[in-house]
Amino acid sequence: MTPSPVEKCAKCHDTAQEMEIVACRDCHVKNPFSAEQLAAKNADPLRYHIDQIGLKAAYHQGCIGCHEEMDGPTGCQDCHTRNETGDAFYNAGEFAPKGKAQPAGHH
Amino acid sequence: MKTLIDNGYKPLNSLYDEKNSKRWTLVEKLLLGLPPGQYMAQAMRNPFNWVLGVIFLIGIPLIIYRYFLGLGVVTHSSYDYPWGLFLGFGLFVMVPHSASGFLLGTAANLFGRHDLQPIERLALLNGLLGYFFAVVYLLVDLGQPWRLPYPMFVAFGTGAVLFLVAWHVSTYLSVQVAEVSEAFFEWIHWPQAAKFIKRITLGLTVSGIILSTLHQGALGALFNYAPGKVHPLWYSTEFQWILFFCSSIPAGLCMVIAVSTIVKKTMAWRCDSNFLDNLDKQTISLAKGTCMGLLTYGTIKLLAIAHDNEWAYFTTGWGAWYIVEMVVGVVLPLMIFSQGIRNNQLSLVRFGAFVTIIGIVLNRINTALIAFNWQLYQEIPHWGEVIISITIFAIYIVVYRFILYRLPILYGWKKVEPETLEVAEG
């Protein structure tokens, strides 16, 4: 990693360091909005990375961009096969509502 | 009724039944001194009752339907237009037109215009019934009408304008009931109660004007919660309440003229000479008051537009519609009234009163329904709302007529009895 020439990054990252493991989950936590995480973010007033996304978002945001460029899978069900629980959750498949679809607002 | 009178029937107007040498009983008073058969016959002969019958035949089942199946069956269930005709007409139109109570009460009792006394009771009754039926319309419109007393006793949103409206309307209804009850106590012969009411009349009148100023204004202030939703020509942040209060004055006065006109045409038999002989003069007086009110109202409407610099809207379609409302509600009536008053042309003056009423109805319907959500779409009320509104208005007319036929509103109650020497009119 080359040292960042940008001043604001150099504040903390002034020397290049090789990391042992650079797994996504080492920096991007599973529950970014838990009370502990929110408290940790506020613990250091000088902390720059106050907007670190969680693990789920890191996967999606990190992977989908390249998939789009390389014509890889980009739809939800392209990677996540829908099972019965999913169908129930999205009211899809055999759980789809019967009857005419009508948007609510007035009649 | 006219047939009966031609045949010598004298409308019941006194405590004592001279023919049978006894006091009238309550039932006899209710039947206007007629035998039940004759009473029913005259009711059946009246073509207006046939129209009412048809309205009730359709409307009353529909009202019951609304209560058992919910508002969704008689309205468009609109999330964007929560208020329809029930409130747009029943509340926002009927309340300013029922301002006649406090207007005539104040004029006659407070300002000492005793020349208006013959018509004062009619104005008080108009006010009472208008507010009472505004509450009836509310009971049909509310999602949970059985919770109507909640803001009085259960949960208090003291900062809300509607809280003020709720308390004021209920308090003012009591004041108006008290004011009209003087006639009622005379009719059922409870002279001490009637005397008591007469003594506190001034206090009631002052309360009436305080409450009316505030809730007539508060109905306007309700739209202050939705500044962007009412078209700027009909909305003024600072003055909305003043506009509504000021316009209630010509509305109330003209309703008295209008109702007295209808009374004169359809039930002159019920009116005594005190009422009929003074009616023309009083109509002119009321019209003069209306003119002052209309001139002021027209001016402050233009002031409100100047204040927010909204002149550019006059080049739009909405501006044209606004001008229509101003012409019908202010300009035309003023022209008609000035001609009618100057030349003592009573029919012209009466026509002017009806035009004024239409104009102020237009203003309220515009503010609440037509110019409301002007940036969205126009909503035409559901036919169920139209029918129910007409039905409730028909009930209002029936109740109005019922009371006018009986209570000493249009005539003076005679308390003469052979044993006593006291002949006190009224």
Add this chain to the structure above:
Amino acid sequence: MSEISRRRFLAAGLAGGAATTLTVSKSAFGSALLEGYPEGMGVLVDLTRCIGCRSCEAACNKEQKLPEPDMPFDDPAAFDQEYHPGLKRRTSESAYTVVNRYDVGTDKPVYRKVQCNHCNEPTCLTSCFVNAYKKTKEGAVVYNSKVCVGCRTCKVACPFNIPAYSYSSAFDPVIKKCIFCYDTRLKKGLPPACVEICPQEALTFGNRKDLIKIANQRIKDNPNLYVDHIYGEKEVGGTSWIYISSVPFDQVGFDTTLPREPVINNVKGFLGMVPMVLAIWPALFTGFHLLATKNKHGEDHGASHGSEEEK
């Protein structure tokens, strides 16, 4: 005679006036709340991240035990639905939140999530005459269906047109709107269901004050991506749910004409005038009466008011 009548008149006036004092004057609105409760939470909605999967709609539907939708949540036909010609879907009695699609000429459509914005100074709350709404210290604007009378003033009042009403119910119609998952999550410090499920983290949960900072940082770090405005930061006094977007807000369904101060400021003028009228009118009109009738009968007209010879 005149003294007795004056006493009677005063008593009557007080009795009548007492009736008017039953009206309650407005409560004082502390401006301390203008910035929201200090520990108030919020959600930052980033329109550049939303892909329109509508998982948030599905999650809300399950969390709040809402009725079955009229079509599956993954059916893109929903984006073409219009509840009125030209108007995309809105919140309803069975949908506390909807995601709408806007095709604004960019290579990808923009999706916008609509729900109650949990304003700092909620107009619905100020307009409710039975105090059915409450702004909790966690930031949620919640609703008490047990006192609601069904007047629907809150629907008139909400500048975002969010509250829906269950018109279909005959015996228990109530307001239906997003409650920030207060009962099931926010009270316990957990993020709402929609935030948790969003795969793209288009929804960021946190303290409202921190979210403003985060939003500003995102805009600053990506100046060519975002419009330099946080919608909801100041609008109608500030909302807990704030938005940042890559396209101008008025192109994606936001009302950009809203004032920057709470709507209550429109009503304060009238409410403040109320106790003035209550205090001034009695003397004013009694004065009118005395002045108007002074010389009618040679002496104070009020003296002869109690007498029977009046009529």
